[in-house]
Amino acid sequence: MAAPSAVSALIPAVSSRPPDLEAILDINRAAYDLLAGTYKGTTDIRQENAKKWLSKRVPEITGPEQPTALDVGCADGTHSRVLSMLGYSVTGVDFSAPMISAARELMSDPTLPNKPSLLHGEFLAGRYTDEGGAAASLEGRRFHLVLATAFVHLFPPEADDDAVRKVLGHVAPGGTALISTTAATANRQGLELKTGANGQVAPRWRNHYTLEHFVWLVREAARDVYGARVPVQPWVVVDPDVEGKLWVDVVVNRPA
Numbered sequence: 001m002a003a004p005s006a007v008s009a010l011i012p013a014v015s016s017r018p019p020d021l022e023a024i025l026d027i028n029r030a031a032y033d034l035l036a037g038t039y040k041g042t043t044d045i046r047q048e049n050a051k052k053w054l055s056k057r058v059p060e061i062t063g064p065e066q067p068t069a070l071d072v073g074c075a076d077g078t079h080s081r082v083l084s085m086l087g088y089s090v091t092g093v094d095f096s097a098p099m100i101s102a103a104r105e106l107m108s109d110p111t112l113p114n115k116p117s118l119l120h121g122e123f124l125a126g127r128y129t130d131e132g133g134a135a136a137s138l139e140g141r142r143f144h145l146v147l148a149t150a151f152v153h154l155f156p157p158e159a160d161d162d163a164v165r166k167v168l169g170h171v172a173p174g175g176t177a178l179i180s181t182t183a184a185t186a187n188r189q190g191l192e193l194k195t196g197a198n199g200q201v202a203p204r205w206r207n208h209y210t211l212e213h214f215v216w217l218v219r220e221a222a223r224d225v226y227g228a229r230v231p232v233q234p235w236v237v238v239d240p241d242v243e244g245k246l247w248v249d250v251v252v253n254r255p256a
């Protein structure tokens with residue numbers, strides 16, 4: 001994450017060496033393994049919020065062709081399920097085994113019209129296993145909609161740029177990316193403790209971006225990937241559950 005303004009690294013406090021990506025991914029994976037139960041326990045309420053929010057934000061389905069969607073960092077599958085109910089053919093990916101198994105359980109609902117395909121694996125590496133345990137790849141796959149909510153802020157410097165570029169690269173020409181994070185008053189980053197239900201606490205890497213910085217990050221990545229400046233539309237949303245917390249949804253349309 002090269003910055004238009006100074007970004008202070010809070011951690012590691014004892015070393016000025018840049019954080020090691022693999023180590024951070026391991027820390028983050030362990031955190032989300034631990035938090036999977038908390039996500040599972042709050043699926044219903046998050047799904048109600050997501051229905052209202054996603055139906056406003058994602059493109060309306062107009063043509064006869066069933067559109068495709070990729071949900072990057074799908075966790076317990078809440079957003080994948082909502083997208084499926086909205087009519088998308090959905091692929092969800094996540095590197096936490098308990099999260100992907102919670103997502104698969106959620107999709108076992110027989111009333112769900114088109115079940116999402118849920119892949120287990122790390123997004124930057126791009127190697128996955130499917131429900132049957134077979135190797136799967138998204139290499140070269142493009143989707144009408146790519147969702148990456150509360151995701152790119154989990155990568156350390158430079159890897160967050162890579163994550164945004166990879167998200168944008170999966171968008172089909174004429175398609176849409178929806179990338180979200182929280183809006184901060186100043187950029188900061190480091191390992192932070194995340195608390196789950198039952199008081200479980202786990203450290204995980206977290207970048208906090210100002211609205212201006214996050215829009216810049218996505219705009220620069222879009223210019224790299226699409227070879228042109230494209231409009232990047234930010235929407236600021238008040239968190240329905242946490243007072244004073246603001247989310248930024250950034251919508252990018254890939255030129256047709």
Ligand SMILES: C[S@@+](CC[C@H](N)C(=O)[O-])C[C@H]1O[C@@H](n2cnc3c(N)ncnc32)[C@H](O)[C@@H]1O
Nearest residue numbers: 032073074075094095096099121122123149150
């Ligand atoms: C903060 S949660 C967000 C979940 C969901 N997108 C949402 O908005 O509610 C981040 C999810 O991304 C997954 N994740 C984080 N880093 C990942 C990576 N490098 N590859 C694949 N999944 C990752 C985590 O396991 C977790 O389930």
